[in-house]
Amino acid sequence: MKKELIAAGFLLISFLLPLKSLATTHISKIYVFGDSLSDPGNLYNATKSQIPPSPPYSDGRLSNGQVWVESLGDELGLSPTLFTELQNSTPTDGINYAFAGSSSGLSNTFVPESLLPGVLGQVGLFTRSLRESNQSADPNALYIVWGGSNDYVFGNVTDVSQPIANLSRSVSLLALAGAKNIMVINLPDLGKLPLTSGQENSSQLTSLSRKHNIALAATLINSLSAIPGVNIIPININSLFQRVRRFPSEFGLTNVTDACLVGDFDDIAQGNFTVCTNPNEYLFWDSVHPTTHVHRIVAETALSALDTQPVPAPWPNQESEDLLLLKQ
Numbered sequence: 001m002k003k004e005l006i007a008a009g010f011l012l013i014s015f016l017l018p019l020k021s022l023a024t025t026h027i028s029k030i031y032v033f034g035d036s037l038s039d040p041g042n043l044y045n046a047t048k049s050q051i052p053p054s055p056p057y058s059d060g061r062l063s064n065g066q067v068w069v070e071s072l073g074d075e076l077g078l079s080p081t082l083f084t085e086l087q088n089s090t091p092t093d094g095i096n097y098a099f100a101g102s103s104s105g106l107s108n109t110f111v112p113e114s115l116l117p118g119v120l121g122q123v124g125l126f127t128r129s130l131r132e133s134n135q136s137a138d139p140n141a142l143y144i145v146w147g148g149s150n151d152y153v154f155g156n157v158t159d160v161s162q163p164i165a166n167l168s169r170s171v172s173l174l175a176l177a178g179a180k181n182i183m184v185i186n187l188p189d190l191g192k193l194p195l196t197s198g199q200e201n202s203s204q205l206t207s208l209s210r211k212h213n214i215a216l217a218a219t220l221i222n223s224l225s226a227i228p229g230v231n232i233i234p235i236n237i238n239s240l241f242q243r244v245r246r247f248p249s250e251f252g253l254t255n256v257t258d259a260c261l262v263g264d265f266d267d268i269a270q271g272n273f274t275v276c277t278n279p280n281e282y283l284f285w286d287s288v289h290p291t292t293h294v295h296r297i298v299a300e301t302a303l304s305a306l307d308t309q310p311v312p313a314p315w316p317n318q319e320s321e322d323l324l325l326l327k328q
Contacts, residue, residue, distance in 0.1 A: 029094030036100035065292030071299035097122035119147035136178035
């Protein structure tokens with residue numbers, strides 16, 4: 001019975017969220033906390049231009065062009081400073097803390113021996129800087145939290161509780177620091193990446209993705225009552241990617257299963273790879289990451305959420321899947 005009540009709350013979350021649109025709110029800055037999907041070059045700078053090899057990757061991004069937060073920033077007239085470039089510039093449009101390879105917690109799965117921060121670690125760096133300068137978070141800024149994929153795909157995590165706890169704590173820390181507009185993004189089906197599709201762990205990753213998304217939505221419901229005045233902006237990337245795979249022509253795509261850039265990471269670093277001639281028609285640039293064309297689609301989805309009144313309920317297109325999973 002308790003699980004059914006959680007599912008019901010999941011479907012009714014729109015009534016719990018503030019009826020507040022960002023369409024009429026000036027977004028002063030953007031702060032980004034995430035992994036490779038949101039990293040325009042932090043890992044590249046931290047590894048002295050070694051990871052990812054560029055080319056074939058685009059100027060330190062794990063794609064063939066801009067990642068989605070850059071496209072979103074362009075639409076909002078904002079260009080957050082990379083965390084790794086703070087010593088060389090004064091951030092006026094916000095800061096991008098995202099590192100490729102970040103786990104949802106404190107570490108980095110690509111270079112685990114390093115001190116590069118995971119998503120929770122990135123939020124910790126931001127909130128610590130506020131405390132040290134005796135400041136609060138800008139209430140007019142947009143704060144973006146997206147992580148968890150690396151925990152499951154590369155970190156071999158098989159229980160969603162810790163990644164969810166990390167992301168929940170990240171959101172809570174931002175809110176307690178004064179953040180008002182926090183965008184939280186769920187996961188696509190990690191079992192349908194070119195890297196994982198058809199592999200032994202494919203079905204497990206699909207299940208983990210679903211459980212992660214259900215638990216994340218439930219956490220947002222449970223945490224809202226304790227943090228008044230916070231505008232949670234959920235982005236249903238899972239639903240978006242499902243639609244892209246089902247109706248690729250709607251998005252100008254012809255291939256939603258294969259990677260455009262073919263070769264494992266070591267081979268790519270050695271220059272042993274092949275590249276398709278039409279990357280804008282592919283969902284995936286390499287075996288894990290979307291093309292810049294798809295990143296733009298993600299940015300458009302996020303921009304649409306900012307312009308929605310009221311703020312949409314998180315991930316409403318998964319009701320039947322979620323109810324079924326909760327009963328298992």
